[in-house]
Amino acid sequence: MNSEKKIVLVVGGAGYIGSHVVKALRDAGKSPVVFDNMSSGLKENLLRGIPFINGDTLFPEQLASAMKGVGSIIHMAALKAAGESMTEPEKYAENNISGTINLLNAATAAKVKYFVFSSSAAVYGEPQYLPLDESHPTVPMNFYGHTKLAIENLLRWYSQLKGLRFSSLRYFNAAGYDVDGELNGLEHKPNNLLPIVLETIVGRREKVEVFGTDYDTRDGSCIRDYIHVSDLADAHLKALDYLKHENQDLVINLGTSNGLSVLEIMQIAREVSGQEFNYTLGPRRAGDPAVVLAKAELAAELLGWRPKHSDANTLLETTLRAYRQSS
16 A cells, blocks of 8 residues: 555646756656646646646645546645735635645545645745744735645635645745756746846846836845755755654744845845846835745754755856857
């Protein structure tokens, strides 16, 4: 029976972060299977030899048929544009919350034991103190953050009532590309700073807009905690191992505790690429805190996890390589 339950179903495994998690599972000798509706997943992110199910969490029958032999689930499928979530909450409620309820019901019906959830620092909202630790109040500033918090609460109940052990990983700012260069699928219409800067460098967009240069920070621009996607992938493996060995639920931050400002990212991008690019300095954007930093000591203590690739140069160099390979 044990041999039948070795499969790790990666829901959203054709996406940016999901594909890196699938690669890490494969490289560690695990047995990943990708489940993705390809709404934002990419064919080029589907690794050769890894089984793929084209399915959608909104269809319970598709989830039920995908559960054969599955012992663990890593759930990464979500709509994630914070701004859009405020204008189309119904879309986010259905996809993120209803889809996850379907997934949880399919998992518990199939007696899946372990569930790793891709959560977000968006559950915290406006920082009341820094760095943000796992005990910080959770008051999301956008509906996207609300969906992640709602799912965390569902997981607690399913753990208590159904015995489903879960790990909720609260990401800070995911960035960079596969350090081995195997994965280079670029996100469509990215909302994050690094890909926007790189799109400008390779000529896909005219300029970078900097929102706010009068914050109380070292150079006046916003500071964020960037975590390399390969480091994130490693954390998922460690979280899965923790659930299996400790049989305890886990809620942890994944970040570096070191911030990079918008203007610093742009300067390093110029140095790494050897290119100048156009940018404009504009007013602050509503809802942007000056500084967001993770306290990630719990991940180090419980998982033995420490970021290895999240320095500014590696973040920029791996992203630049991916963009140059695709242009």
